[in-house]
Amino acid sequence: MCKWKFGLLMVGAFLCLPVGLAQGKSVTEEEKKAESESDKGWVVRAQSSVYAIAAMKPQDTTADEDYAAAAAADIIADLPRASALYRRAADKGHLLAQLRVAALMVAVYPEDAVKYYRMAADQGSAVAQMGLGGLYETGRGGLKKNNVEARNWFMKAAEQGDAGGISAIAASYYAGRFGYDESKRNTPEAVEWLQRAAVVKDIKAADAIIEGYKIGRYGLPVDAAKVTEWELKKKEIFGIKEEKVMKKKKLRQQL
Numbered sequence: 237m238c239k240w241k242f243g244l245l246m247v248g249a250f251l252c253l254p255v256g257l258a259q260g261k262s263v264t265e266e267e268k269k270a271e272s273e274s275d276k277g278w279v280v281r282a283q284s285s286v287y288a289i290a291a292m293k294p295q296d297t298t299a300d301e302d303y304a305a306a307a308a309a310d311i312i313a314d315l316p317r318a319s320a321l322y323r324r325a326a327d328k329g330h331l332l333a334q335l336r337v338a339a340l341m342v343a344v345y346p347e348d349a350v351k352y353y354r355m356a357a358d359q360g361s362a363v364a365q366m367g368l369g370g371l372y373e374t375g376r377g378g379l380k381k382n383n384v385e386a387r388n389w390f391m392k393a394a395e396q397g398d399a400g401g402i403s404a405i406a407a408s409y410y411a412g413r414f415g416y417d418e419s420k421r422n423t424p425e426a427v428e429w430l431q432r433a434a435v436v437k438d439i440k441a442a443d444a445i446i447e448g449y450k451i452g453r454y455g456l457p458v459d460a461a462k463v464t465e466w467e468l469k470k471k472e473i474f475g476i477k478e479e480k481v482m483k484k485k486k487l488r489q490q491l
Contacts, residue, residue, distance in 0.1 A: 283312060290317050299328035306333065326352055331359050338367055346377030362393035366400055369393070373414070383414040390414075394429075399436040406433030409454060410444035426454040434473065442470045 289297055289305035306321035319340060325333035334356040342349035350371060356364030369389030375381030387408060393401030407413040409426040427448070433441035448456035449463045456462075 283314070286312070286314060286317055286321075290321060294324055294328075297324075299325045299330035299333065302328065303330050303333045306336075326355065329355075329359075331356055331361060334359075335361060335363055338364065342367070342371075342377075346371060350377040350379060357389070357392075360396070362396045362398040362401060365389045365393040365396075366398065366404070369401075369404070387414040394432075399438075402429070402436050403433050403438040403441070405429050406438055406441045406444075410440055422453065422455045424455055427456060430454065434469070437473060439470070439474050442466065442473065446470065 286305050286309045289301055290309075294302075302321050302325035306318050306325060309315075309318035309321060319337075322333045322336045322340070326337045334352045338349045338352040338356065341352065349367070353364045353367040353371070357368055366389065369386045371377045371379050372382045372389060373386035387405070390401050390404040394405045395401075404413065406429045408416040409421045409430060412421065427445070430441045430445050430448075434445060444454065445456070446463055446466045448454040449459045449466065452458045
């Protein structure tokens with residue numbers, strides 16, 4: 237009997253593995269056969285549900301129903317129906333569907349990605365805000381390259397506490413990202429964002445703070461005590477990570 241279940245949110249179905257397989261143990265031929273039959277049954281049920289929803293008119297289904305069917309189609313590798321149903325759900329305002337469509341489109345059809353990132357960004361999605369920021373930064377998706385607009389979108393994500401957004405804003409100070417010149421990088425705001433980025437484990441931001449106290453950069457005074465303080469903070473924040481890196485380096489040297 238199948239005892240390990242992986243719930244698929246909203247799809248209303250599940251995938252199962254025998255306990256032994258889930259735990260990395262050997263599985264009998266009978267268990268494998270039973271599992272194979274169970275999988276086939278699940279796939280048939282999923283296909284039936286997907287076909288039923290896909291055949292209905294858009295106005296006769298909800299965004300949640302479209303998204304659930306799209307997720308099921310995705311799992312059974314029915315990509316054409318998955319794509320169509322994700323888009324249908326996205327057009328009805330389903331946030332996760334909008335993000336999924338944007339992710340599927342960004343590499344091949346970036347113009348479509350812009351449309352769905354905007355829809356998701358309007359709902360407050362930090363992922364979408366960063367997606368738009370990246371497209372403005374690189375000038376893709378029919379957008380004119382615009383560092384100011386790119387930074388504004390990353391800032392929206394950062395203000396929600398998104399680690400990627402915070403690091404992007406910090407990088408405008410320690411690396412000149414978004415075209416930030418030296419005059420903009422030596423400000424009180426620089427210190428604030430560098431500190432916030434260090435807290436979310438941006439090691440370059442922590443190094444920038446230490447450098448700032450060493451040579452008087454980013455509006456910071458030369459302060460040996462602060463250098464020591466931030467070196468200790470860096471060790472606290474990144475110590476485990478650095479230790480793992482050093483172990484890997486030693487292991488490579490031994491091989």
